[in-house]
Amino acid sequence: MTSTKALVWFRSDLRLNDNPALYHAIQKGYQIIPIFIWAPDEETPWAPGAASRVWLHQSLACLHQTLKDQGSQLILRHGPSLETLKKLIHETKAHAVFWNRRYEPAVIARDQEIKKSLKEDRIDTESFNGSLLFEPWEIKNKQGQPYQVFTAYWNFIQSLDFSRSPYPAPPLSSPTQFPKSESLESLNLIPKISLDRGIRHTWSPGEKQARLLLQKFKNAKIHDYTEMRDRPAIEGTSRLSPYLHFGEISPRHIWEELKHQKHSLPYLRQIVWREFSYYLLYQYPHTSTEPLRAEFKNFAWDTSSEASARFKKWQRGETGFAIVDAGMRELWETGWMHNRVRMIAASFLVKDLMIPWQHGAQWFWDTLVDADLANNTMGWQWVAGCGADASPFFRIFNPALQAKKFDPQNTYIQQWTHENTHPIVDHEIQRQKALSAYKQLKN
DNA sequence: TGAAATGTTGGGGCG
């Protein structure tokens, strides 16, 4: 048993259970110093948005409390990651840094630099997979190419070995002294505008709550998930997306918990959609800003001033299309939108308003508590028809029909909207326009 | 994880 110290660098893995970096640091006999570094600039152009920051603030508080209960602490710092790590290493005389990987292109590049630099300083750096079922570089089709169609990817994933069980939360071993921590408040994660009130009212971030929600889902909701998941008026989904994004629960844990449960496959398939999005972003790192299908660079988006006025109406939920407006208001008020409604609202922006999907992606990025670069990118490209396995551009949602199908009693719509506004466009006319723009692209 | 347009079929009303 050594008594040397290691930094455990928490990032998108704000949990103690099934945390490979933490588990292995303890396994190796280190006294561990949990740290979190706030360095949003390093993720440009996808620094965490406002809603994400509110969530993060709460999650860090939860994680700190959990650590404290076991005689540890979460050391908070802000500043460039590498510099901050080096400072902490100097202050604590730590010999090693452990972390779980992230998969956003900018973060991958940054982490590679950090690893290289720390190795030059003779620091032992070890990184692990804590966020995915499988590493994205391990999966190729029979031709050795990345999968581009979900079904093929899904079939392949199901044939793989899932036998590694989640790691338990290890008993923590702490040094006699911790370095100084900045205060959580000094990270300024809570915005000046009152956007955080609805989020705080709707959500309880943290590992404990994530596990509770999973149990609730397993016991009550999973049985008729297939029927209920598309009904926005009903809490038929797990609502685990923000917890998954921040790593308050791991997909492996979810898999293990549900794999022998009856009727769990449709839900596990959704977990693999998440996996697929990480895979795609890893294989095609430019896609968070550029369409995967290059011909879409020439698409005739509406860039007029009318379009920018309409974009504002879309953001505010004032399009006059009830289901779209309800969704956009749910988003603003709670930091979350039901997945079915995300598709409808996104389709409306891209196809009825012909506004570039990147604008919608940016808005979702700022307002969703579960804003996740991989999921957000794949979702928007799917809707726009320019991504992998995308619905063809000519698949156009009819907001009225979708509402009739999935919110037949108008319950959801009435929950989030109270007045009737006039449609800002004519769906049938916009549909025709979108179709002709698509035709143009094909020629 | 779409919707509209178009095509086909078959049952029933009715002369």
Add this chain to the structure above:
DNA sequence: ACGCCCCAACATTTC
């Protein structure tokens, strides 16, 4: 009893 029409229900094609 038969042919014709209508149209709903379903299937297929098209965007």
